[in-house]
Amino acid sequence: MRTLDLIELVVAYRTGVVASEISASLSIPESSLSYLLGTLVERGYLVRQGRLYFPGAGLDRLRQAQDEQSLVDRAAPLVKALRNQLNETASLFMLTGWEVEAVVTETSRQTLRYALDVGTRTPLHCVAAGKALLATMPGDQLTRYFDEAERERFTQNTLCERKELERELAKIKKQGYARTCNEYTVGISAIGMVVPMDGRAAYSISVSVPTPRFDKHVERKIIDLLAKSVQTLSQER
Numbered sequence: 077m078r079t080l081d082l083i084e085l086v087v088a089y090r091t092g093v094v095a096s097e098i099s100a101s102l103s104i105p106e107s108s109l110s111y112l113l114g115t116l117v118e119r120g121y122l123v124r125q126g127r128l129y130f131p132g133a134g135l136d137r138l139r140q141a142q143d144e145q146s147l148v149d150r151a152a153p154l155v156k157a158l159r160n161q162l163n164e165t166a167s168l169f170m171l172t173g174w175e176v177e178a179v180v181t182e183t184s185r186q187t188l189r190y191a192l193d194v195g196t197r198t199p200l201h202c203v204a205a206g207k208a209l210l211a212t213m214p215g216d217q218l219t220r221y222f223d224e225a226e227r228e229r230f231t232q233n234t235l236c237e238r239k240e241l242e243r244e245l246a247k248i249k250k251q252g253y254a255r256t257c258n259e260y261t262v263g264i265s266a267i268g269m270v271v272p273m274d275g276r277a278a279y280s281i282s283v284s285v286p287t288p289r290f291d292k293h294v295e296r297k298i299i300d301l302l303a304k305s306v307q308t309l310s311q312e313r
Contacts, residue, residue: 078104082112083121083135092128147271147279147309148179154305155180158283161301162294165190165284168271169205172197174225176206176280190264190284198260201227201241202234204268205282207254211245212270218245233258253299258287265290267298271309281305 081102086093099109113129116122120134137149151168158166159182169176175197183191200206200221210218227236235241248254257265268282283298 078102078108079112079116082109083116083131086122086129087131087135092125092130094127095129098129147273151271151279151281151305151309152180154308155281156182158182158281158301158305159184162283162298164289164294164298165192167192167205167282167284169209169268169280169282171200171209171278171280174200174221176200176203176209179279188286188288190261190266190286199228200225201236202230202256202260203282204254204256204266204284205280206268207244207248207256208268208270208280208282209278210241211248211254212272230260231258231262235259253302254282255295257290263287267295267302269302269306271306273310279309281309 082098082104085098085101095106095109095113098104098113099106102109104112113122113124117124117129117132120132120137122129122134123132124130148168155166155168158164163184163186165184166182167178168180170179171177178192178194178196178198181192181194183189198206200210210221213221222238222241227241228234229236235244252269254268255266256268263286264284265287266282266284268280271279271281273279281302283302285294285298
């Protein structure tokens, strides 16, 4: 309630409002207010200019009709929900050339974890997010991929040869998800699924887990939660 009161107050001040006035107006102790303001600024719901606080772009996104939001905006809270439900690293990737680029990522809070930065690019053939995209490519696009892409062997488990990859992609297409184990980074396993958009696949979501924690129970839970997220994002807007 205090957070909503705070946002409504800042919106009411067209010329900005200082923290001390917010504290006095809402009877919020300055120690608690500092935390709330910092969180709202970090999330983009408020913006700070000098000592003044103003409404941020995050409030505009909330007012947008669903069909005006980008997939990345829609996916961000779902990726965070995956991380929270699993306490494992979850990411949304975009197809960029013959690589996947991380566009949203939420890192596990566990001490032993996989982490990557937004903007990180990885070859398609060695990560779950990339293999999921490869498995749904039209035949002509997939042929170009095999003709053009360099497929480096990162570990002894990396699949590089065309025939072995084609067998793997057929399996992925049948089961609806990609699985990797120690193929790009030793000690990391992952599950990835494609997010279909406008009849083409350009995005995928994956969850990455240190291999010692990656048992059948964890795998099944990841697959179920990924499927729900993909279904939500794939629904017509």
